[in-house]
Amino acid sequence: MGRHGSIGAHERCDVTESVELNHDGHGGGDDATRRDFIHIAAGAAAVGAGVMMAWPLVNQMNPAADTLALSTIEFDLTKVAEGMQVVIKWQGKPVFVRYRTPAELATIKAEGAVGSPPETDADRTKAGHEQFLVVIGSCTHLGCVPTFNSGDYGGWFCPCHGSHYDASGRIRKGPAPRNLDVPTYEYVSDTRVRIG
Amino acid sequence: MSDHESTYVPKTGIEKWLDSRLPIIRFGADYMALPTPRNLNYWYTFGGILMLCLVIQIVTGIVLAMHYVPNTEMAFASVERIMRDVNGGWLIRYVHANGASMFFIAVYLHMLRGLYYGSYKAPREIIWILGCVIFFLMIATAFLGYVLPWGQMSFWGAEVITNLIGAVPVVGEPLLIWLRGGPAIDNATLNRFFSLHYLLPFVIFGVVVLHLWALHTSGQNNPAGVLIPKERTAKDTLPFHPYFTVKDGFAIILFLILFALFVFYMPNALGHADNYIPANPLVTPAHIVPEWYMLPFYAILRAIPDKFGGVLAMFGAIGVLFVIPWLDTSRVRSMRYRPTMKVFFVIFVIVGLGLGWCGAQLPDAQVVPGMPSFMLLDGQLNSYLWLTRLLTAYYFAFFLIIMPWVGLKETPLPVPASVSEPVLDGGIPEKKG
Amino acid sequence: MTIQNGTPSTVFKIVASAVAALSLVAVAAPAGAAGGEAKHPRSGGFSFEGPFGTFDQAQLQRGYKVYREVCAACHGMDLMSFRNLGQPGGPFYDSHFKGGPADNPYVRVLAAEVQVADIDSETGEPIMRPATPADRFPNPYANATAAAGANGGAAPPDLSVMAKARHDGANYIYSLLSGYVPAPEGLQIAPGQYYNPYMAGDLSPFWTGDPDHVPSGGFIAMPNPLADGQVTYDDGSPQTVDQYSKDVAAFIAWASDPHATERKRTGMGVLAFLFIFAGLTYASYRRIWKGIAH
Numbered sequence: 056m057g058r059h060g061s062i063g064a065h066e067r068c069d070v071t072e073s074v075e076l077n078h079d080g081h082g083g084g085d086d087a088t089r090r091d092f093i094h095i096a097a098g099a100a101a102v103g104a105g106v107m108m109a110w111p112l113v114n115q116m117n118p119a120a121d122t123l124a125l126s127t128i129e130f131d132l133t134k135v136a137e138g139m140q141v142v143i144k145w146q147g148k149p150v151f152v153r154y155r156t157p158a159e160l161a162t163i164k165a166e167g168a169v170g171s172p173p174e175t176d177a178d179r180t181k182a183g184h185e186q187f188l189v190v191i192g193s194c195t196h197l198g199c200v201p202t203f204n205s206g207d208y209g210g211w212f213c214p215c216h217g218s219h220y221d222a223s224g225r226i227r228k229g230p231a232p233r234n235l236d237v238p239t240y241e242y243v244s245d246t247r248v249r250i251g
Numbered sequence: 252m253s254d255h256e257s258t259y260v261p262k263t264g265i266e267k268w269l270d271s272r273l274p275i276i277r278f279g280a281d282y283m284a285l286p287t288p289r290n291l292n293y294w295y296t297f298g299g300i301l302m303l304c305l306v307i308q309i310v311t312g313i314v315l316a317m318h319y320v321p322n323t324e325m326a327f328a329s330v331e332r333i334m335r336d337v338n339g340g341w342l343i344r345y346v347h348a349n350g351a352s353m354f355f356i357a358v359y360l361h362m363l364r365g366l367y368y369g370s371y372k373a374p375r376e377i378i379w380i381l382g383c384v385i386f387f388l389m390i391a392t393a394f395l396g397y398v399l400p401w402g403q404m405s406f407w408g409a410e411v412i413t414n415l416i417g418a419v420p421v422v423g424e425p426l427l428i429w430l431r432g433g434p435a436i437d438n439a440t441l442n443r444f445f446s447l448h449y450l451l452p453f454v455i456f457g458v459v460v461l462h463l464w465a466l467h468t469s470g471q472n473n474p475a476g477v478l479i480p481k482e483r484t485a486k487d488t489l490p491f492h493p494y495f496t497v498k499d500g501f502a503i504i505l506f507l508i509l510f511a512l513f514v515f516y517m518p519n520a521l522g523h524a525d526n527y528i529p530a531n532p533l534v535t536p537a538h539i540v541p542e543w544y545m546l547p548f549y550a551i552l553r554a555i556p557d558k559f560g561g562v563l564a565m566f567g568a569i570g571v572l573f574v575i576p577w578l579d580t581s582r583v584r585s586m587r588y589r590p591t592m593k594v595f596f597v598i599f600v601i602v603g604l605g606l607g608w609c610g611a612q613l614p615d616a617q618v619v620p621g622m623p624s625f626m627l628l629d630g631q632l633n634s635y636l637w638l639t640r641l642l643t644a645y646y647f648a649f650f651l652i653i654m655p656w657v658g659l660k661e662t663p664l665p666v667p668a669s670v671s672e673p674v675l676d677g678g679i680p681e682k683k684g
Numbered sequence: 685m686t687i688q689n690g691t692p693s694t695v696f697k698i699v700a701s702a703v704a705a706l707s708l709v710a711v712a713a714p715a716g717a718a719g720g721e722a723k724h725p726r727s728g729g730f731s732f733e734g735p736f737g738t739f740d741q742a743q744l745q746r747g748y749k750v751y752r753e754v755c756a757a758c759h760g761m762d763l764m765s766f767r768n769l770g771q772p773g774g775p776f777y778d779s780h781f782k783g784g785p786a787d788n789p790y791v792r793v794l795a796a797e798v799q800v801a802d803i804d805s806e807t808g809e810p811i812m813r814p815a816t817p818a819d820r821f822p823n824p825y826a827n828a829t830a831a832a833g834a835n836g837g838a839a840p841p842d843l844s845v846m847a848k849a850r851h852d853g854a855n856y857i858y859s860l861l862s863g864y865v866p867a868p869e870g871l872q873i874a875p876g877q878y879y880n881p882y883m884a885g886d887l888s889p890f891w892t893g894d895p896d897h898v899p900s901g902g903f904i905a906m907p908n909p910l911a912d913g914q915v916t917y918d919d920g921s922p923q924t925v926d927q928y929s930k931d932v933a934a935f936i937a938w939a940s941d942p943h944a945t946e947r948k949r950t951g952m953g954v955l956a957f958l959f960i961f962a963g964l965t966y967a968s969y970r971r972i973w974k975g976i977a978h
Contacts, residue, residue, distance in 0.1 A: 097968040100961040101500070107957070111339035112314055119318075120336040124767045124818040127786060134806050143805070289978040331763050331845065334943070341943045342950070489976070497969045504962040511958060515951025516735050519848060527849035527940075528841075537884065671977065 127251035129243065132187060140203050142192060145250050149192035149200055150238060151211075151224070152248075159209065159222040160186065170225025170234045179223055179237050189240055189248065190224040196231035211235075257281050286488035287495050288473035290670050294368075295471075296502030297361035303503055304354040305459065309452050311347040312396075319399065321445035323438045326401035327529040345518040346510075351393050352521045353510050355544035358386060359603075366575075367596060369584030370472040376576035378469065381462040383572045388455045390545065390569070395448035397542060401441065402526030407539045409436050409444070415552075418559040435532065475667055476584030487670040538613065546610030547603055547646075553614055554636070554643040556629055564643070571650045578650055580658030583666055591661040595653050602645045609639040723881040723900045728858035728930045732937060735952075738945045739938050744775035746917055747935025750928050752798075753915050755843065758835065758906075760823035763844035764939055766795035767817040773945045775935065786817040798822060836876040838905035847933070847940035854937040856882065861929035864908035868899045877903040 128145050130152060135141045140153040155163075163176045180188060192211075194201050199215035206212030207228060208221035218229030225234040240250040259280040261267040270277055318337050320329035333340035362382070365371060371379035398409045413436065417427040432439030470479065479487045489495070513521065521543060525536045541549050551568050555561035571578075586593045614636040617624075624633030631637070731740040748769065751761070769776045770785030776794070781787040796814040800822045804811045815822070825831035831839040847853030860882040867879035870893035885902020888895070910925045917923055921931075938944070 093964065093967045093971055097497075097500075097961075097964040100957075100964050104957070104961060107954075111342050112310060114338045115314055115340060115343060116317070117338050119332070119338060119340070120767070120771065121332065121765065121818075122336075123784065124765065124786060127816075127818075129816075289976070291978075328763060334941075335763065335768070341947060345947075489978075493972050494976070497965065497972050501962065501965045501969050504958055504965055508955065508958045508962065511951060511954050515947055515954065518947070524849055524851050524853070527845045 127249060129247055129249045132246045132248060135187070137186075143250075145191075145238065150250060151188070151190050151192040151203075151235075153188045153190075153203075153222070155186055155188060155222055162209065163221055163223045166221075170221070170223075170227065171232065172234070174223075174225060174234060176223045179225075179234070181242060184242060187248075188222070188224060189237065189250065190235040191238055192235070194218055194231055195226065195233035195235065196229070201235075258284055283490070283492035283496075285467065285491040286479075286484050287491045288471055288479060288670050289487060289489045289494075290473050290475060291471070291495065291498075292474055293498075293502055294360070294364040294474075296499045297357050297364060299499035300357045300503055300506050301354070301361055302459070303506075304350060304357055305452065305455060308347065308350050308354060309456070311343050311350065312449070312452065314343055315347055316449060319445075321399070321442050323401060323441055323530070326399060326441060330400045342514070345514045349510065349513045349518060349521060351396065352513070352542070352544065353506070354389065355393070357506070358389060359544075362386065362572075363600065365472075366599075367586050368472055368474055369476050369579070369581070369586065371576045372476075372579060372581075372584050373576070374469040375465075375472060378462060378465040379576055380573055381458055381465060383569070385455055385458050385462060386572070387569055388451055388458065390548075392448060392451040392455065393542065393544065395444045395451065397526075398441065398444045399448060400526060401530045403528040403530055403534075403536050404523045404526040404539070406436060406530035406532065407535055408541055409440065411539055412541075413440075415562045415565075418562045420559065472584065473670055474585060474587060475670055476587070477667060477669055479670060483669050483671075540611050543607065543611075546608075547606035548610075550606040550610035550639045551643050551646065553610075554639040568643075568646060571647065575650060575654070578654045580655045581661070581663070582658075583663040585666075588664040588666050589657075589661060590664065592653075592657050595649060595657060598645070599649045602642045602649075606639065606642045606646065609635050609642065614639070721886075721898075721900050722884045722902060723859070723863070725852050725855040725859040725882060726863075728855050728933055730854050730930075730934055730937070732854075732934070732944065735948055737948070739773065739934065741775060741777070742919055742921075743931050743934045744938050746919070746921060746927075747931040747933070747938075748775050748794075749917070750910075750915050750932040751843070751935055754909055754928075755932065756821070756824065758824055758831075758840040759843045760825070760831075760840075761821045761844045761939060762823055762842050764821045765817070766791055766798075766815055766819055766821070768939070768942060769794060770817065771942065773938070773942060775938070788817075791817050795819060836905060838876075840906065843936055843939070845940045847937040849940075853940065854933045857936055858929045858933035860904075861910060861932065862926045869893070871899060873903065876905060878905070878907050880904045 126146055128143065130141075130143055132152065132154075135152055135154040137154050138156045138159075140151050142149045142151055144150070160176070168175045168178075176185070179190070192200050194213040194215065196213065196216055196218050199213050201211030201213040201218070201220060203211060206219035208219050210219070210221040210224060210227075212219055213229065213231065216230050218231035219227050220231075220235060221227050223234075224237075226232070238250050240248050243249050257277055257280075259270075259277040261270045261276070266276060269275070315333060318329060318333045318340065320326060330344065333344050335341075337343075365379065365382065394408070394412060398405045413427060413430055416430055417423040419426060428434060430440075431437070432443060473479075519527075523540065523542075528536075540546070548565050548568055552561045552565040555564045581589060581592070583589055586596055612635040614634065615630065616635050617631070617633050618635055618638050619633055622633050624631050626632075627637065629636075731737055731743070751759075767785035768774055770781070770788035770791035771777060774785070776788060776790040777785075778788055778790070781789070785791055795817050798815045798821075799812045800815040800819050802811050802813050803809070823831075825834065825839075828839050846857060850856045860880055863882045864878070864880055867873055870891060871879060871887060872890045872892065873879060879899075879901060880903075881899065881901035883902035883904045886898075887900075887902060888898045890903075891898045910928050912925055913923050915923065915928060917927075921927055941947075
């Protein structure tokens with residue numbers, strides 16, 4: 056490819072000129088600027104062709120249409136028992152849907168805005184459905200899946216590097232930089248959520 | 252050419268530092284300054300075109316391998332998923348599929364050019380042999396690649412072609428099972444074919460490097476077929492860049508236009524509709540045909556009534572190309588100055604196309620519909636079987652009889668003393684532009 | 685034939701004709717493919733033919749309706765998902781819905797009309813639920829053996845890429861579906877077989893009439909699936925077998941190559957660019973080689 060890819064890119068007018076003079080001693084009667092322009096335009100077109108050919112090769116690595124089509128799932132909340140969580144898979148990642156007990160809710164509500172960034176539990180749930188917490192179940196440190204109902208704060212404990220989350224999924228202790236992420240979701244009915 | 256001295260002078264400190272450690276810039280600069288026969292015509296642009304084809308196939312192939320699944324259950328659907336769901340996947344896959352055909356169009360023209368201008372003759376025998384190796388590897392790669400979409404033609408093509416191995420006496424059967432990884436074409440076969448299809452292009456690339464190395468050692472041939480002595484280098488050659496970069500570049504763009512017409516407007520014209528039917532080991536298509544570029548060899552295979560004989564003839568048709576440098580007895584390289592051989596060459600080209608045509612027909616079908624004929628040995632005379640045999644006979648005769656015989660007997664036209672020195676008769680026309 | 689220092693035009697004329705000859709060989713290949721003589725398909729006059737042709741969206745919508753109400757009873761389209769119906773160029777594409785095909789309410793409704801098999805995520809029991817845009821078209825049969833068993837041994841082929849899997853695909857599908865005629869006198873038909881003049885095959889073993897006039901076509905295991913008035917069209921298009929056949933052939937042609945319109949449009953841009961590029965390079969070439977004998 057090397058020899059051809061370089062038609063335009065390396066085509067410098069001074070090279071052309073010296074070669075022509077070397078071999079035939081003719082300089083041509085053309086205006087030098089115009090000659091430059093033709094070679095530069097052809098070179099630019101070659102570069103353009105290269106870029107155009109490169110783009111599909113890069114873009115093919117972006118998520119394909121069938122992958123994107125799985126970006127939304129619906130979930131029936133009646134499947135979660137009080138005090139338990141259900142882990143569902145969404146976009147290849149675990150999502151925790153946790154039905155918190157009144158005792159857990161009382162504890163986390165009393166704490167106000169904590170974690171990183173400081174958030175109240177109300178910031179992380181939907182009004183009228185405060186008992187349900189929906190968070191992405193990968194530790195914001197390096198992506199391990201935290202263990203349910205363990206750690207110092209009654210939420211989750213990440214076994215990889217020791218991050219402690221509370222029952223609102225907020226980081227309270229350990230190396231994780233952020234609270235567990237809350238995905239975009241909405242209630243399509245009283246007992247059904249659509250995630251994504 | 253071979254004794255071309257480096258004119259590269261490192262300018263900056265970094266260039267000097269690099270030049271004494273890895274003279275890669277010098278290599279590139281020398282390549283660009285390579286003295287090239289000034290009379291090379293457009294038939295000489297196919298080398299560059301082929302290099303582009305190889306790069307296109309490798310790059311698109313690597314990308315397709317990111318999405319393709321080499322499993323009999325999923326291969327067909329994964330190819331269709333590339334065409335439907337992967338971003339721009341339809342383009343990449345059509346470029347790769349049609350790219351194989353474009354590659355063969357270019358390689359056949361490149362080979363015919365070499366044949367016409369005597370590019371295989373001393374001191375260029377190794378260049379030619381390496382080219383034959385590349386051609387053989389290309390056929391292998393294309394065959395392996397055609398199996399991957401796991402359509403009906405993929406499957407049955409693989410079935411028929413691997414069965415050729417079974418024709419080998421004694422070891423044929425165990426060899427066949429070893430090659431397939433089982434008693435039939437199945438998942439094991441698909442997996443190894445995928446692996447080898449990925450590997451071979453890089454082997455081809457390696458042989459291409461040798462091909463170019465040999466080319467730059469013995470120097471390029473030219474349409475006049477005369478050697479360029481050292482003292483005439485300045486007069487008879489031009490530096491590769493910009494003269495031949497721009498000429499090759501222009502030819503490449505015209506080739507890309509043809510390529511684009513196929514990819515965007517008739518992407519499936521060169522393929523077979525049956526390959527969009529998922530492979531079914533229980534149903535054989537009515538008429539199994541290989542891709543168009545294999546048809547001449549497929550025709551030769553079928554021309555021989557004996558199974559092993561057919562296999563030998565088919566491989567012999569490729570094998571004979573390797574010894575052309577020693578079959579041609581002529582003192583003159585270029586057929587431009589060989590009027591008799593030129594006629595045989597034109598017939599050879601027509602015979603090649605004819606063999607391709609025959610390869611796509613049913614052997615028993617009539618060549619001239621309705622014309623009465625008689626049985627000759629095992630078939631009607633007016634059948635593709637006998638036409639194929641006739642053409643096959645010419646194919647081998649061209650190399651084994653005509654080439655040595657005409658070379659000794661014919662009186663060539665006066666050959667110019669050098670590239671830039673026309674002779675009275677048959678010299679190089681001085682042309683502008 | 686002389687191969688001299690040709691000008692680009694003559695050299696490439698030769699190249700072009702060689703290529704044309706080669707592609708002729710390739711194109712000719714399927715011609716001999718049919719064992720017998722099938723009737724050459726009639727033209728459906730489709731809007732998507734030719735380098736500028738595009739799919740007629742209303743026709744694709746009607747075609748989907750025919751597929752769903754008639755064909756889908758026996759034929760799967762395993763490679764199709766409901767979301768495909770709403771993708772750019774698809775039958776129900778509407779640029780108003782920014783969220784992509786899944787956001788398109790038509791697609792959601794069309795998907796929900798069909799029940800698909802699933803596994804209950806809690807109990808692991810097999811269940812049926814309304815499809816979502818991400819779901820694939822459900823196959824009417826559990827597996828290929830069941831499909832063959834329910835149809836006298838001939839599994840109805842998948843229609844996802846049918847237009848690419850037959851020579852002259854769309855016209856062939858149209859001709860076959862609208863081409864059922866009573867079997868000619870003297871043709872011996874086995875039970876579960878039907879005569880169609882467009883079907884590939886060789887009828888000579890089953891023909892008791894004049895051996896020089898074997899009827900064209902072959903046997904097909906599918907009885908005539910369409911009847912006038914069978915599918916209700918809302919857009920006033922004629923509710924005839926001919927129109928149904930055309931519409932469903934168009935739908936299958938789109939499903940076989942859903943990016944065809946995008947491909948042709950891209951091709952225009954690429955070719956325009958290449959012609960300009962060729963012109964510039966040729967000008968550059970002429971300047972570089974100006975006055976140089978070769």
